[in-house]
Amino acid sequence: MIKVLLVEDNIKIVENILEYFKNDVEIESVYNGSDAIEYLNAYCYDVVILDLMLPEVDGMGVLNYISKKSLNVGVIVLTAKEELGDKLKAFDLGANDYLTKPFYMEELKARINAILKSMGKIKNSNILELKDMEINMKTKKVYIEDKEIELNEKLYNLLEYLVINKGVVLFKEQIFDNICGYDSDASTEIIEVYMSRLRKKLSGFGYDKYIITKRGMGYLIDESIGE
CATH class of the missing domain: 1.10.10.10 (Winged helix-like DNA-binding domain superfamily/Winged helix DNA-binding domain)
Structure with a gap:
């Protein structure tokens, strides 16, 4: 099964995502950037859903870690921030996609599938x-x-x-x-x-x-x- 790491400090958003995807993918969730880095160092994931505004280490710090380690993982940045500079910086650090809150779960699912398909991790998405x-x-x-x-x-x-x-x-x-x-x-x-x-x-x-x-x-x- 596809493995996803959800890095988000809004408990309600975490609960909604876990409920929506419970039958489709295996999701582990953490609430700060430090734990995210620890999990990424210890386990392998296919996709990371990453908030930018995080305690301890922010999302950009987590992206920087993923980039330096050259981890083979797709990243969807999930944030309320809409500034162009943040988007460009996130993409420069290796993010695959960018989703602004609030969002529809269907859209998040479609973007996860698109990333997995581009990485060759799902064979028949049709x-x-x-x-x-x-x-x-x-x-x-x-x-x-x-x-x-x-x-x-x-x-x-x-x-x-x-x-x-x-x-x-x-x-x-x-x-x-x-x-x-x-x-x-x-x-x-x-x-x-x-x-x-x-x-x-x-x-x-x-x-x-x-x-x-x-x-x-x-x-x-x-x-x-x-x-």
Whole structure:
């Protein structure tokens, strides 16, 4: 499994990231730059998510350590600072990407995947999996037990979005914006219609049970159902 070191002193952000990625990557978290350097010296990681404003040793100090040691690790700088100088300095010290707070977890995940792909650490980033289901994000085709499931564009996009965020509750408004677009004239209630149609498409294989409705909130994919 991909190993990530999260260096962030905001406990709430740490908790949110750990919860979001718990089924996808192995994450260890530290809250200051000194511990980050100690962990980087002792263990191997694929990606470091690094805040710049840290106690003891700041993020630039950690980046400098990574650069001097020539560690083979991707670095995403995570910070509230937006000054151009900070960005340029971070890139000069070897950062691969720069994400400004506040941010969407989906965006952080996409940037992690992009770094891993560029480093050759993930072989096929086009395939999403849920049990025996495979979603090919390049061809936009879905297979369960090697049988293709015919989905129109909206249903495919809905399924892909749910599986990318499996284990995370997605609000109806989030899903609507992602599937229909911010400028759509449709009502958010259309998501209930799409969800019903998607469940029907998956029901023949029993996969409709993995789509969970959270009343007053939204939906999520829970692959632990039935275990």
